[in-house]
Amino acid sequence: MKYRLCKQELPDSGRGYVLVCPGCGGEVRLHDLRGGDQGYWCERCQTGQRIGELTSEALRPVENEGVGRSP
Numbered sequence: 001m002k003y004r005l006c007k008q009e010l011p012d013s014g015r016g017y018v019l020v021c022p023g024c025g026g027e028v029r030l031h032d033l034r035g036g037d038q039g040y041w042c043e044r045c046q047t048g049q050r051i052g053e054l055t056s057e058a059l060r061p062v063e064n065e066g067v068g069r070s071p
Contacts, residue, residue, distance in 0.1 A: 022057035023047055 021028050021042035028040035033050070040058075041048040049058070 016062055017059040018062050019054070019058055020060045021045060021047065022049070022055050025060070028058075 019028055019040060020026065021040075021044065024042065024045045026042050026044035028042050028049075031039055031041050031048070033039050037050060039048050039050045040054070049055075
């Protein structure tokens with residue numbers, strides 16, 4: 001039997017989500033770090049997170065205006 005290492009539930013795909021800062025909800029930008037790692041940096045609150053350490057608070061569903069509407 002396999003056990004999940006993390007308690008939080010993350011979606012199987014990032015499609016339909018946008019990455020935001022888990023602290024302030026601001027825009028995050030991808031940056032290269034030392035050793036070939038990558039991470040996200042928030043200019044608004046001056047914090048960063050490695051890609052593998054993102055939490056479920058960093059995923060916000062994309063608001064699709066006009067989806068399913070007829071022209």
